[in-house]
Amino acid sequence: xxxxxxxxxxxxxxxxxxxxxxxxxxxxxxxxxxxxxxxxxxxxxxxxxxxxxxxxxxxxxxxxxxxxxxxxxxxxxxxxxxxxxxxxxxxxxxxxxxxxxxxxxxxxxxxxxx
Ligand code: FES
Numbered sequence: 865x866x867x868x869x870x871x872x873x874x875x876x877x878x879x880x881x882x883x884x885x886x887x888x889x890x891x892x893x894x895x896x897x898x899x900x901x902x903x904x905x906x907x908x909x910x911x912x913x914x915x916x917x918x919x920x921x922x923x924x925x926x927x928x929x930x931x932x933x934x935x936x937x938x939x940x941x942x943x944x945x946x947x948x949x950x951x952x953x954x955x956x957x958x959x960x961x962x963x964x965x966x967x968x969x970x971x972x973x974x975x976x977x978x
Contacts, residue, residue, distance in 0.1 A: 893906075905944055908942050916958055
């Protein structure tokens with residue numbers, strides 16, 4: 865089951881009415897390793913995938929944010945996306961990210977088939 869991974873305080877306009885909500889963070893490696901023979905997520909399109917995720921999240925109005933980071937330590941298997949505090953999606957592509965967003969949207973279990 866896909867679970868929200870972080871809790872944030874969300875304050876309303878007045879700043880006086882606050883409530884705890886959960887927000888899922890999707891961590892996308894955007895590292896580019898420019899040296900010959902070194903694979904990297906950016907060289908495999910991760911920056912475009914991060915843009916895609918942000919647009920899809922906005923379109924679906926999900927309480928989810930994208931965090932871009934430099935290297936998740938699985939360079940050979942990129943592009944890599946991680947659910948904060950959770951599992952990785954290696955060799956990410958738009959179809960697999962759509963499946964993840966579907967699961968976030970419906971609350972169903974996310975089943976990833978690489
Ligand atoms: S370059 Fe993406 S995990 Fe290292």
